[in-house]
Amino acid sequence: MENKAEEVACHTSGRKSHHPERVKKDLTTRLNRIEGQIRGIKGMIEKDIYCDDVITQISATQSALNSVARILLEGHLKGCVVDRLSEGDNEVLDELVVTIQKLMKK
Template structure:
């Protein structure tokens, strides 16, 4: 994974593997479809429990997306940073985990 940092240094970009991108995009497309389904359920005055069940499914799908992205991040970005002597990557990871575990 290659890091691309713009001149201002504030935003980091990562060149991802095409297979990884395709997999992540497929997950997001499924989630997008689920959200559209919930919108349709609301328009059709579906039962609250049915809608809430679908929302729980969306949350689980988003958690799965986050788990995959986090694993990829640790295996590539964090490891690469540590190998390069950037120990602040561990602090960044700890802060990220705090956000994800709210």
């Protein structure tokens, strides 16, 4: 994986992120694939596919979502957090702790 997240930069006023088009395209492609995986899992359940096979697909989908989260978190750290710290906004560290706690609940 290239270091795509390095190019992700967040904008703090209005709490928006500004992703380069290449990163947005990559994330959108990944999320579209995940959406397809979810539809596939639903179809497997409707067709009474063996539980272990469904669980395997769920695990793959969770891994794909974690990959998206890693890209976003890395970009957030290298963009938003660094920028806000350089502006003297230490509150971003508390926000970051909460964000990491959310990711670790999984």
